[in-house]
Amino acid sequence: MRLYPRSLRVQLCAWYVALTMICMSALGVFSYLYLRHALASSREQTMQKRENRLLRYVREEPHVKVATPLSESLRRFGLASPDSDLLQVYTPAGVKIYPELNVGLRVAWPASPCQIPCFQVTTLGGHNLRVLQHDVVINGQEVMLTMAGVIDEHYDILRTVRNSYMIFLPLMLTASIVGGLVLGHRALVPVDRMTLAAHSISIHDLTRRLPVPQTGDEIQRLAETWNQVLARLESAVAHLTQFTSDISHDLRTTITVMLSTAQLSLRRERSSEDYQEALKTVVHECESTTSFLDDLLALARIDASQQNVELAAISLSSIIWEVAEHLRPRAWLKSQTLEAQLASDAWILGDPALVRRLSVILIENAIKYTPEHGRIKVSVLRSEEGLKLEVSDNGMGIAAEDLPKIFDRFYRSDASRNRDEGGSGLGLAIAKWIAHTHTASIEVRSGEWSGSTFSVSFPVLETGLDERSVGTSKLKTLFHL
Numbered sequence: 001m002r003l004y005p006r007s008l009r010v011q012l013c014a015w016y017v018a019l020t021m022i023c024m025s026a027l028g029v030f031s032y033l034y035l036r037h038a039l040a041s042s043r044e045q046t047m048q049k050r051e052n053r054l055l056r057y058v059r060e061e062p063h064v065k066v067a068t069p070l071s072e073s074l075r076r077f078g079l080a081s082p083d084s085d086l087l088q089v090y091t092p093a094g095v096k097i098y099p100e101l102n103v104g105l106r107v108a109w110p111a112s113p114c115q116i117p118c119f120q121v122t123t124l125g126g127h128n129l130r131v132l133q134h135d136v137v138i139n140g141q142e143v144m145l146t147m148a149g150v151i152d153e154h155y156d157i158l159r160t161v162r163n164s165y166m167i168f169l170p171l172m173l174t175a176s177i178v179g180g181l182v183l184g185h186r187a188l189v190p191v192d193r194m195t196l197a198a199h200s201i202s203i204h205d206l207t208r209r210l211p212v213p214q215t216g217d218e219i220q221r222l223a224e225t226w227n228q229v230l231a232r233l234e235s236a237v238a239h240l241t242q243f244t245s246d247i248s249h250d251l252r253t254t255i256t257v258m259l260s261t262a263q264l265s266l267r268r269e270r271s272s273e274d275y276q277e278a279l280k281t282v283v284h285e286c287e288s289t290t291s292f293l294d295d296l297l298a299l300a301r302i303d304a305s306q307q308n309v310e311l312a313a314i315s316l317s318s319i320i321w322e323v324a325e326h327l328r329p330r331a332w333l334k335s336q337t338l339e340a341q342l343a344s345d346a347w348i349l350g351d352p353a354l355v356r357r358l359s360v361i362l363i364e365n366a367i368k369y370t371p372e373h374g375r376i377k378v379s380v381l382r383s384e385e386g387l388k389l390e391v392s393d394n395g396m397g398i399a400a401e402d403l404p405k406i407f408d409r410f411y412r413s414d415a416s417r418n419r420d421e422g423g424s425g426l427g428l429a430i431a432k433w434i435a436h437t438h439t440a441s442i443e444v445r446s447g448e449w450s451g452s453t454f455s456v457s458f459p460v461l462e463t464g465l466d467e468r469s470v471g472t473s474k475l476k477t478l479f480h481l
């Protein structure tokens with residue numbers, strides 16, 4: 001297992017170790033402080049009880065019937081106390097009442113008065129003492145009472161706890177580094193496998209997929225998502241390959257037609273009608289190739305987001321009328337009827353060139369995919385949402401399984417691929433993009449040999465706007481673009 005400083009494995013391990021260490025240190029410090037506080041308060045409670053016992057004893061003196069001096073009472077009480085406990089009683093003037101013998105050192109009195117018991121820790125004679133000091137009145141006499149108990153064993157306990165943490169922490173650090181590395185390794189093994197598999201997938205073999213660990217976690221979702229991406233890539237590359245072979249075939253056919261037409265014409269002297277016929281063929285081939293290359297260029301611009309879209313108020317009906325008239329000869333050549341039903345005052349916010357192109361694509365398709373003597377109807381209708389452009393025909397229709405795919409780039413149904421007419425499978429992809437740019441929706445209703453109806457719904461624009469008089473910015477405000 002090789003470790004790189006910035007690898008996810010090392011980072012995960014570092015986070016894991018850092019968090020464990022922070023938690024352990026916090027726990028250690030908290031336990032230590034809590035224990036220290038618990039020991040101190042328990043000792044203070046014990047001392048408080050001892051003071052109460054002392055006061056009760058000297059005030060009530062249950063064993064002695066005659067009055068006893070205070071020092072004597074304190075001595076008796078002291079005799080019954082453990083040796084380690086210290087008792088000192090002074091008058092406020094500093095005169096010692098107990099112990100009578102001048103032994104031991106006096107515990108210093110705090111600067112402020114101790115009407116309620118004062119506690120402190122001090123060192124006396126090499127021992128640590130917890131001290132209770134209290135100004136009390138015993139049998140009418142004001143005294144300064146000091147009681148103290150040795151707390152050396154508390155320090156021993158605290159030291160032992162601290163030392164065990166000091167030993168425990170490095171052990172925990174080592175265990176958490178090892179644990180972090182093992183956990184990181186286990187978590188990232190599937191990622192390594194996926195990386196290895198991804199390395200071996202090339203553009204020439206997109207059928208392969210990444211291994212999917214059945215763990216139900218994010219890694220499984222990641223692998224599945226990548227496999228979906230690969231599937232889309234595979235299908236796109238398959239389309240592109242198909243498209244490249246289609247283009248090569250189309251261009252080759254065009255060149256072959258033009259070449260053979262020219263060669264045939266040059267083989268011997270021809271009449272001027274023959275030459276004209278030959279030139280017409282060449283012009284037709286050039287025109288269809290130009291339109292094909294235009295489609296390709298348009299898509300390339302769309303992909304590179306370089307297509308300029310200038311929105312302005314335009315009359316949809318005028319544009320459709322113009323396009324229908326332009327394509328009428330094509331329909332006439334196939335003895336088709338081309339009807340137009342156009343609502344007046346049909347304004348939309350659009351780019352005239354793009355809307356023209358959209359209608360050319362839809363009407364041309366209707367002509368292409370409708371047999372001779374067929375009927376094509378182009379309408380601009382007013383609907384509740386806005387304006388609807390409808391192009392319907394009674395042609396070959398579209399099979400249900402093809403319907404979801406016809407707006408994909410390069411997609412051509414098998415039926416249309418077998419025909420002489422037909423293009424590259426780019427038209428509807430461009431139409432969809434144009435509709436999208438105009439915040440319009442594009443839909444198709446069709447069935448095999450029951451004709452097709454393509455409809456594009458544009459949002460409505462206020463009527464009576466003049467194309468030249470309305471600026472794009474004003475229209476943008478109207479439409480809240």
Ligand code: ADP
Nearest residue numbers: 365366369406412413416423424425426427428
């Ligand atoms: P093409 O250049 O092949 O016409 P399009 O993108 O314009 O490409 O259309 C994609 C496919 O949709 C066509 O190949 C055809 O199968 C189908 N199609 C489009 N319009 C019609 C229509 N009016 N009638 C039947 N099929 C159609």
